[in-house]
Amino acid sequence: MGGEVENPNPTIYEVTAVSRQNCSTDEDDSIVDPVDALEVFDMIRHIKDPEHPFTLEQLNVAQLGLIQVDNDRHMISISFTPTIPHCSMSTLIGLCIRVKLLRSLPRFYKVDVRVTPGSHASEAAVNKQLNDKERVAAALENSALLQVVERCIADSDFAAAA
């Protein structure tokens, strides 16, 4: 890390409140409550960008509409949009999303993390790396890298009250 910031002036997006309507079965434990896209979005929206004091949501890197959940097959597919097409932080951002979900979701979920098609110059290479679980596992045993990831995902469970 270190060195110059690649994109010193990123566009900051207004964060719109997305909230869930309470419903009458919320308190009923007998009802199976599968994970939905909003829940997954809540897990990753407050992750901080490695270079900026902003969240992935504020930078429009993570968007609710780019999350797909298939509960029948326990599959979750997430695309994220780097702020610039040559962003060298893309793999790191993807890794942060992976780690956050690894720690937040039950283990039987299969998660695919990719950059939004057309949003990155090395799209295929970034995607391949992010979805190679052996590389991800090895990266997470690297304490320097893990520290950076931890910093980005720290406190990302809770939104600062808007």
Added chain:
Amino acid sequence: MSVEMREVACLTGHSAVVWHCAWSPNGQYLATCGADRSVRIWGKEGQNWVCKSTIDSAHQRTVRETCWSPDGRRIATASFDATTSVWDISDRGDVEPIATLEGHENEVKGVSWSRSGYIATCSRDKSVWIWEESEELMRGKAGGELDFDCLAVLTNHTQDVKMVQWHPQENILASCSYDDTIRLWEEDEDEWVCTHTLKSHTSTVWSVTWSPNGSLIASAGDDLSVKLWAPVAQGKVNPRTGKPAARWTNVCTNTGTHERTIYSIDWSGVNGYIATGAGDDAIRIFRATAADRSVTGGDGSEMSLECVHKHEHAHASDVNCVAWNPKHGNILASAGDDDVVRIWELSLPQM
């Protein structure tokens, strides 16, 4: 007659992802390893499978693969800590470290012990190393310590090398890689060289396995396909070997069967069936139909791969490894992301 598959044991003890399982040559013991950095050796007591030995903290980081020596008295362990260790197993089951193979720049991902005694290792550093037990035995060394000499550092792969696998009889090594290729290596006079590059997979090749007599290769990986490869004669005679020149060619591809990355493929030396373990939590059994002689002589078009059994939810998460027992053709072991190892008994129609 249909294939039946039932779980006979679930081995618990690892405290994290189990990456690999390997049968001892006599088929009596199973070595397993994983993200908890330990290596465990399991065996049968009466009807029960129990953990016979545990090497806690075998390595500083994840132990990715283990491999038995041909005589079954030693195991080699490959680790993300960049080293490969060799351990001696006494008759009583005590495990002692006897050598550490150092040289890879980073994660060692695979290790394979040839029938003639060579050890091959591969790494994220893109290289394959070939090692041989040093002839200057135990000079100035304590106890049973051993030295291994590196005979070759092979650098043709352009990305991580995921796995290495020796030919069942000869000194031919197969390696597969994140660069989507499989490479074959052989000794030419005093030098190890890449003799064939097998291209057809469109993403990472996670696993390769030789057919029982070494005349074919099966491979699988991230492109969700299983491929068979055969040496197809080129009509010329290789002046060096005097044998007809052959090119390893993709002669059969199975697609549309696996739903997620295939992490492991193993060809049984006993019953001839091929097993796969994949990220869709399933274990599948394939039958490869091929007449070896006609393949070597012809264009291989008479080969086919048929999925004869699919065992869904074999593990609660990804299946990282499948391994046929080398003596009992109806026994298969598997290792998963759910921290457990399972032993399966199958009933298979004779091929």
